[in-house]
Amino acid sequence: MKTRNAIKLLFFSIGMMVVFSSSIVALAQSGSPPTITDDQVNAIAKELYCPVCENVPLDVCGTQACEQWRELIRQKLAEGWSSVQIKQYFVDQYGYRVLATPPARGFNWLIYVIPPLSILAGGFILYRALRSWKTSQMVNKHQGDNSLLNKKDDYLTRIEEELKQR
Amino acid sequence: MIANIGYGALCITLVIAVYGIVAAIYGSQRKSPYWVDSARNAMLLTFPLLTLSVIALEILLVNGNYELDYVASVTSKSMPLYLKITALWGGQAGSLVFWTWVMSAFASAVTLRNWERDREFLPWVIVVALVTLTFFLGLIIFVENPFARVWVFGGSVIVKSMFPPAGAALFFQEDGRGLNPLLRHPGMIIHPPMLYIGFVAFVIPYAFAIAALITGRTDDRWIRITRRWTLVAWLFLSLGLLLGGRWAYDVLGWGGYWGWDPVEISALMPWLTGTAFLHSVMIQEKRGMLKHWNMVLIILTYDLVIFGTFLTRSGVLSSVHAFAQSSIGPLFFGFIGLTFVVSLSLLLNRWNELKSEAHLTSLLSREALFLLNNLLFLGILVVSFWGVIFPLLSELITGQKVTVGPPFYQRATAPLFAGLLLLMGIAPLSAWRHSTVQTLGKALWKPTIVSLFGPLIAAVFGIHYWAALLGFWLVAFVASVTFYEYGRAVIARSHSRSEPIWRAFWELAGRNRRRYGGYIIHLGVAMMGLGIIGVEMFQTETQGTIGPGQELKLGHYSISYDSIAIFDTSDGRNVARAVVNIYKDGHLVGEVYPRRDYYYESQQPMTIPGVRSTMEDDLYVILVDWKPVSTSMATFKIYHNPLVNWLWLGGLVFILGALVAAWPDRDEQTVRVKKKKESLVRSNA
Amino acid sequence: MENRKSESHTSFSKKKTIWGRIFVWGALIIFLILLALGLLRTQKGPVGVGDKTPNFTLTTFDGEQISLSSLKGKVVLINFWASWCTPCEQEAAELEMAWQSYQGSGKVIFLGVDYVDTEPEAQAYLQKYNISYPNGPDLGTRISQAFRIRGVPETYILDQNGIIQFVQIGPFRSSSQIQSVIDSFLQP
Secondary structure (H helix, E strand, O other): OHHHHHHHHHHHHHHHHHHHHHHHHHHHHHOOHHHOOHHHHHHHHOOEEOOOOOOOEOOOOOOHHHHHHHHHHHHHHHOOOOHHHHHHHHHHHHOHHHEOOOOOOHHHHHHHHHHHHHHHHHHHHHHHHHHHHHHHHHHHHOOOOHHHHHHHHHHHHHHHHHHHHO | OHHHHHHHHHHHHHHHHHHHHHHHHHHHHHOOHHHHHHHHHHHHHHHHHHHHHHHHHHHHHHHOOOOEHHHHHHOOOOOOHHHHHHHHHOOHHHHHHHHHHHHHHHHHHHHOOOOHHHOOOHHHHHHHHHHHHHHHHHHHHHHOOOOOEEEEEOOOEEEEEOOOOOOEEEOOOOOOOOOOHHHOOHHHHHHHHHHHHHHHHOHHHHHHHHHHHHHOOOOOHHHHHHHHHHHHHHHHHHHHHHHHHHHHHHHHOOOOOOOOOHHHHHHHHHHHHHHHHHHHHHHHHHHOOOHHHHHHHHHHHHHHHHHHHHHHHHOOOOOOOOOOOOOOHHHHHHHHHHHHHHHHHHHHHOHHHHOOOOOOOOOOOHHHHHHHHHHHHHHHHHHHHHHHHHHHHHHHHHOOOOOOOHHHHHHHHHHHHHHHHHHHHHHHHOOOOOOOHHHHHHHHHHHHHHHOHHHHHHHHOOOOOHHHHHHHHHHHHHHHHHHHHHHHHHHHHHHHHOOOHHHHHHHHHHHOHHHHHHHHHHHHHHHHHHHHHHHHHHOEEEEEEEOOOOEEEEOOEEEEEEEEEEEEOOOOEEEEEEEEEEEEOOEEEEEEOOEEEEEOOOOEEEEEOEEEEOOOEEEEEEEEEEOOOOOOOEEEEEEEEEOHHHHHHHHHHHHHHHHHHHOOOOOHHHHHHHHHHHHHHHHHO | OOOHHHHHHOHHHHHHHHHHHHHHHHHHHHHHHHHHHHHHHHHOOOOOOOOEOOOOEEEOOOOOEEEHHHHOOOEEEEEEEOOOOHHHHHHHHHHHHHHHHHOOOOOEEEEEEEOOOOHHHHHHHHHHOOOOOOEEEOHHHHHHHHHOOOOOOEEEEEOOOOEEEEEEEOOOOOHHHHHHHHHHHHOO
């Protein structure tokens, strides 16, 4: 009996401790802005854009609205949100324009695809042009090489005529 | 009265410009020198008339004639005289007047040159210049008139117009609203004119290119005539961009110099094509290749100038820099359409004639490497253009606003810039026509070995990030190649002529200004690269709230908050100025005064950082928040910007090099002969 | 020499140049159309009197879903505001006072759309001015984009058919101003 009571007491006290300590944790969480530093807030704000001003990152924007948003980030961080969650929250609330770069989905995918594609295409065109200039040089050198020139005979005569005209 | 004179001068200029266009076209069709000369005189007359208009506007600005809407919107009584004068380009209407004035100055200067050998170009150069001028004059006179007065109509309604509406009385304002505080900075006072001069001067090579297309005289004559003009345009545009960066660093208070903002990009885009053009014209001059490509580049440059001006002034894109927006959008759109369509049809019309013999001996020859350089510049252009235009596209198609910010541009352009640096190291050592792996390797191995000390030193200092090491190597590579190439020539000359080294250095730069000016520019770019690597890769920051005497640490540095003073100034500001001590490894190294200015007139705050600057690094302190009492806490943000001063120093070297390259020759003719000799000597060597 | 290059290409390059031309002109035209559309968009002001409003669903701070289409037959006042907006505070009490006079009638509904705001501050604002009509955040700024608002406060009053009949840019001066506008639509 006694042991049972003792065990009950033990359990009770453990239970109480759990409740108590968790309430401390909860307290610490709810009233904990001091534990979140400005640097942690800025690290996230840096990657977000002010939703009302144009092209101003949130960490350097000085308006009252921006201060509220930074405070919001601080609060969410204190609640244990991750930076990904906070960014998603901002997107849900204020639209995609708060992100520094559009997410690579749907139509926005194009922004990441077009530049490398066009540079590659440009590179290809340049390569082709350089190659053709090199071969035209070769043709020049081997004037006797008929296999290359035969096909263009009629064209050649036309060119020669044109050349005579000049 | 003065306003009427200014406005009248504008109107007369418009009439004269239109007459000039008609006379030039008629004269060219009729082959009548009489009409072409008349057109030329019309061109020359625009400058004094526009000068009169600018003087009138300046008098009104300095006098404070606040019945003029423009004067009231950019000046106020408390502004110092120099700001009142420079308020000419502080707003939309005034900056348009300034633009046309500079444009007319450049076009007049070019019409004054000796046209003996190029008479067929003259009418068309005048037409292009005057059409551009007419467009801007039309904008000023019909849409954005800086001389428009404010009228009160029936007691309350206010109308802006040049002449009094029936029954209206002139509305006298006591004081103006003052210049946007962001623009009250020495950097911002010279930045816009430099940029505008750069923009406007590109009209000249474009005008010649169009003249060449119209007349069919598509040899490289137009390029030889405009070479210097292009360099001047490019010099001013570069200077404008650099000053803009410096202004952002000093005034905007975000620790950076370039934010990839649409307005910044729209000034960068013509610079990119202009730089590509400066390199590729050399191929045409040396090898007679790429005639159509050079046409494409100069047309693109001019159109990007117009397009950039449209983007920043029409309000299509919103941006932090959009100080001047208005209803000029539709007219501008029409002009863009006109220039694009006309240029493109002329170009395609002559496309086959522009085809030139193109031979390539080696993929490693200088012309091939220059073309690769063009590809990279255009790659950066594509990234910039796409990034600027994409939010517009996205909003139209998906209905969703998106932001394209610095991370996009940084990731996309970093490898392209790295490639450009690599080419900048290799190309000066490759020869025209012939270059093989052997010859190039032989030329390159010495500077390459020297350049390896760059990343080595960085590694000794504890930097192990590969991209940074690569960046340091590239910068060292460009620098060592440049020194090697320039140094070799200097030593050779000083030996052969027994000149002192410094003299050989100077004489060489004088002989072939473009080449050695170019090397100096390359050296400047390498130095700037150092600064950019420093800030982009190694910037650190922290923010904290501290009381007087308390410290905030960042790396080796710490700052301590000493005191704060809050006071009003005579020019209408409320200033909160903090005194902050900077310690490095515990030793006091300096004192800075970050402050926040609040402008009463415009109700706008400005954050001015306190910066301790050395060649090694900058410590950039911003006052974020404070309590009015000196004994309570204040919040500071500190940025540590390593090597950033190299960016500004490199910028100076860059501009010096551009000045050397663009400096006018005494006599073009003699120089060309000499140059030919020199290139002969070089190809023999 | 001049034509050596074209020689190496011949007729197939002719075809290529035609396609090249079509491509270049097409790109230019698309670019110009895009610019024109963008320009039209910026030149267009907010939606105006006589426009039909796009349907939207407002999720209120209490979690209630209100769809505009379900409010047909009522006069709807849509007010865009934000807690960081000082002019909004001038009209907050006036709006609530006007709402009080219609609350029971069932003929009029007020909707508050909270434009890019933070929830705690927004809640505090609603409490401070005792605002009792439904209010909710403008999630993803969809509603404000549909109305193309230029700032806050802006107020739109829709008649029983969902047509905009009145637009107020900036704050209302008094509750009687609001009431006089709404009353004019209530009279049949």
